[in-house]
Every structure is written in structure tokens, then in C-alpha cells.
Amino acid sequence: MTTPLDPIDRAIVVATQDGLPLVDKPYHEVARQVGTSAEDVMNRMERMLHEGVIRRIGVVPNHYALGYKFNGMTVWDVADQDIAEAGRRVGELEFVSHCYHRPRHLPDWPYSLFAMIHAKEKADADALVQRVADALGPLSRGHLVLFSSRILKKTGLRL
The missing domain is CATH 3.30.70.920 (Lrp/AsnC effector binding domain/regulation of amino acid metabolism (RAM) domain)
Structure with missing residues (x-):
């Protein structure tokens, strides 16, 4: 990691560690929660992903709920x-x-x-x-x- 986490980075990690909100515009909702813009959230998450703070952003399906037994x-x-x-x-x-x-x-x-x-x-x-x-x-x-x-x-x- 090259850039230390500031309070907004940390708030973004805490707000998304259980997943992005299940709404039409999840980055806008995270931005609302942490007090910044959706563009800032996306830029920060991209930087944290590049630096290894965030390992990945992806879907984690419940295969059983989808019928895959x-x-x-x-x-x-x-x-x-x-x-x-x-x-x-x-x-x-x-x-x-x-x-x-x-x-x-x-x-x-x-x-x-x-x-x-x-x-x-x-x-x-x-x-x-x-x-x-x-x-x-x-x-x-x-x-x-x-x-x-x-x-x-x-x-x-x-x-």
C-alpha cells in the first residue's frame, strides 16, 4: 500500500465490507453514508483495489438460493x-x-x-x-x- 487510509477511505471500507448496498446506484448510497460524492467513492475504491487494500470487487452468489444444489x-x-x-x-x-x-x-x-x-x-x-x-x-x-x-x-x- 502506498497511500495510507484516511477517514473517508476507512469509512468506505466499513460501509462496503458486507457488500455494496442492493440499490439502483450503490456507489451513490455509499457516498451518502460517508459524506462524499459517488465519483470520489469509485475513485477511492479503484485506488484501494490497485494498492491491494481491497482484494476484489465482485458478486458473491448464494448458489443454493439460485438452485445450484x-x-x-x-x-x-x-x-x-x-x-x-x-x-x-x-x-x-x-x-x-x-x-x-x-x-x-x-x-x-x-x-x-x-x-x-x-x-x-x-x-x-x-x-x-x-x-x-x-x-x-x-x-x-x-x-x-x-x-x-x-x-x-x-x-x-x-x-
């Missing part, structure tokens, strides 16, 4: 030398919402590539997993699918 973290055993290529292949799939390289913990956990899929029906989820497997081809040495049963966390750090 089969939310699976697929985990793949990929050789270390192949992880960049495997990650590129999986990350390019339009239905993968998250794709991560994570350390394996041998001998119990050989999986190093994680990819999240979402489907409304089990058969659809299975088909998506197969598409990931097809994309990886021989780069995959095995996989598991860990289906979630509820939302455990949808928040970040709070001030």
Missing part, C-alpha cells in the same frame, strides 16, 4: 511440473468458478489442483467433472469431488 470442489492429483499447464486448462473452462494450486500433504492428500463446479442436478455435476477430467487428460493422476452441504463462509476480514 451440487457445488463440488474437485481436487486433482497433478504432477508439480504439469501444474501450470493443468491450471491453465481448467481455469479456461467457463463453468469453473475457482481454480487454485494448493500444496499436497503426502501421503494422505496427493491433490494439488482445486477447481469449483456448480450444478443444479447431480448428473450435471458429474458431467462437469468429466469435462474437467477430459481437459486434463493424462495430466490427471486421480481426483475426488467434495460436495458442499451448506455455506460455511461468505465474508472476508472485517474492520
